[in-house]
Amino acid sequence: MVIVLGFFFMPLQVPIKWPRSRDEVWKANIPHNFLAKEKQDQNWMTEKGEKIIFPGGGTHFHYGAGKYIASLANMLNFSNDNLNNGGRIRTVLDVGCGVASFGAYLLSSDIIAMSVAPNDVHQNQIQFALERGIPAYLGVLGTKRLPYPSRSFELAHCSRCRIDWLQRDGILLLELDRLLRPGGYFAYSSPEAYAQDEEDLRIWREMSALVERMCWKIAAKQNQTVIWVKPMTNDCYMEREPGTQPPLCRSDDDPDAVYGVKMEACITPYSDQTQRTRGSGLAPWPSRLTSPPPRLTDFGHSIDMFEKDTEVWQRRIENYWNLLKPKIKADTLRNIMDMKANFGSFAAALKDKDVWVMNVVPEDGPNTLKLIYDRGLLGSVHNWCEAYSTYPRTYDLLHAWTVFSDMERKGCSGEDLLIEMDRMLRPTGFIIVRDKRPVVEFIKKHLTALHWEAVATADADSDSEQDDGEIVFVIQKKMWLATETLRDSE
Numbered sequence: 285m286v287i288v289l290g291f292f293f294m295p296l297q298v299p300i301k302w303p304r305s306r307d308e309v310w311k312a313n314i315p316h317n318f319l320a321k322e323k324q325d326q327n328w329m330t331e332k333g334e335k336i337i338f339p340g341g342g343t344h345f346h347y348g349a350g351k352y353i354a355s356l357a358n359m360l361n362f363s364n365d366n367l368n369n370g371g372r373i374r375t376v377l378d379v380g381c382g383v384a385s386f387g388a389y390l391l392s393s394d395i396i397a398m399s400v401a402p403n404d405v406h407q408n409q410i411q412f413a414l415e416r417g418i419p420a421y422l423g424v425l426g427t428k429r430l431p432y433p434s435r436s437f438e439l440a441h442c443s444r445c446r447i448d449w450l451q452r453d454g455i456l457l458l459e460l461d462r463l464l465r466p467g468g469y470f471a472y473s474s475p476e477a478y479a480q481d482e483e484d485l486r487i488w489r490e491m492s493a494l495v496e497r498m499c500w501k502i503a504a505k506q507n508q509t510v511i512w513v514k515p516m517t518n519d520c521y522m523e524r525e526p527g528t529q530p531p532l533c534r535s536d537d538d539p540d541a542v543y544g545v546k547m548e549a550c551i552t553p554y555s556d557q558t559q560r561t562r563g564s565g566l567a568p569w570p571s572r573l574t575s576p577p578p579r580l581t582d583f584g585h586s587i588d589m590f591e592k593d594t595e596v597w598q599r600r601i602e603n604y605w606n607l608l609k610p611k612i613k614a615d616t617l618r619n620i621m622d623m624k625a626n627f628g629s630f631a632a633a634l635k636d637k638d639v640w641v642m643n644v645v646p647e648d649g650p651n652t653l654k655l656i657y658d659r660g661l662l663g664s665v666h667n668w669c670e671a672y673s674t675y676p677r678t679y680d681l682l683h684a685w686t687v688f689s690d691m692e693r694k695g696c697s698g699e700d701l702l703i704e705m706d707r708m709l710r711p712t713g714f715i716i717v718r719d720k721r722p723v724v725e726f727i728k729k730h731l732t733a734l735h736w737e738a739v740a741t742a743d744a745d746s747d748s749e750q751d752d753g754e755i756v757f758v759i760q761k762k763m764w765l766a767t768e769t770l771r772d773s774e
């Protein structure tokens with residue numbers, strides 16, 4: 285950790301706060317500036333003194349990201365040119381996201397986008413996204429599945445992402461297909477969609493043929509943008525000629541098993557349950573957040589249990605905020621991670637705060653991440669015995685509910701986890717540990733070495749009858765460098 289600091293020419297800064305961070309960030313906080321240099325001519329971002337500025341929405345779209353989003357909605361005939369379509373579009377996967385301006389400008393329409401980088405060259409853009417306070421995951425569209433369950437997103441988006449969608453029998457498009465809900469859209473903005481030359485024409489022809497065999501239909505096409513729509517049911521798959529490529533996935537394939545699972549070039553059909561409901565059965569946002577998720581039945585959980593869980597976490601969040609209050613202002617926290625998210629009720633209880641939550645679900649537990657997406661929230665699957673796929677200093681608050689107890693059970697090192705949490709945490713960021721007393725004692729022993737400071741300790745017993753001796757321990761990460769070299773971001 286310490287060694288990394290040696291690379292900086294300028295001291296780290298306390299990140300600029302959301303929503304100002306949508307438009308500007310400190311250069312010093314993003315150690316590799318080559319992307320800024322590369323994109324300077326495209327007007328995505330420019331360097332200005334000690335800051336990087338994202339002008340005109342920070343995309344290559346001539347009229348800015350806001351206008352571009354409205355024109356997508358207009359192409360789909362959504363009322364008021366609002367892409368959220370009355371709350372029916374909420375979760376979006378943005379592939380090859382530039383500096384995530386698409387995701388940044390969707391937020392005002394109550395749409396939340398997970399931005400992922402398409403390949404090694406552009407992973408650095410994920411760091412820009414997180415520094416700006418926009419949800420992003422350092423995921424690579426390569427050979428492994430992205431760490432999201434099937435049918436998680438209502439819309440996938442890619443603009444000039446320079447991905448070869450035709451490679452390996454269309455395996456990357458088939459991964460998007462797995463991730464889209466019934467009737468989900470793929471908005472693709474690229475010169476090929478409005479072919480100018482021979483090569484573009486060839487790519488367009490082959491892509492059109494491929495997605496047709498995948499049963500996608502063109503919903504709209506305009507300028508350099510095409511929007512395809514995925515079928516609502518399996519009917520079209522069944523009607524294909526025998527031997528049509530790509531094939532359907534094997535019936536024993538679990539479309540929601542994602543951690544370290546290799547992609548395959550096959551179509552993921554809908555389950556019988558989805559077939560029966562002819563679609564997702566989702567309530568429109570925002571009632572979707574608190575309605576019982578359609579896939580709750582996959583786990584055999586009752587609606588009553590779900591509603592109790594929602595209530596319990598509402599109380600816990602209130603309690604957490606009281607503990608944090610002396611240390612935070614309204615805009616202090618932006619990027620939050622719930623390291624063991626269960627049903628996503630921690631994130632749901634934060635809905636009135638100007639924050640977003642990365643909900644992490646352990647890869648060896650029940651894969652409740654599909655419930656989290658059903659609620660209109662974002663997340664990923666992870667194993668905390670390993671490093672999380674994000675840049676250093678990208679989260680303002682980490683919530684670790686029984687995560688350390690799990691480490692112990694799995695025989696992984698609690699010390700390694702502490703170091704990983706320190707790596708992910710932004711300067712002056714917070715940790716809330718909710719765990720057994722011996723875990724809290726263990727962490728306390730390491731505070732000095734990590735330059736962390738105890739903020740508060742509370743007995744958790746009072747806020748729910750479910751707790752068995754859990755303690756709430758709030759910690760703040762101090763700045764590493766001498767305070768006189770730091771500037772306030774105000």
Ligand SMILES: *[C@@H]1O[C@H](CO)[C@@H](O)[C@H](O)[C@H]1NC(C)=O
Nearest residue numbers: 352355356359506507508509
């Ligand atoms: C297409 O171009 C027209 C102007 O020529 C513009 O008004 C519209 O927003 C564009 N649509 C998209 C999807 O970019």
Ligand SMILES: *[C@@H]1O[C@H](CO)[C@@H](O)[C@H](O)[C@H]1NC(C)=O
Nearest residue numbers: 358359360361362502503504
């Ligand atoms: C939008 O409306 C136009 C004009 O009525 C129609 O031609 C087009 O098919 C509609 N598109 C979609 C995606 O509904």
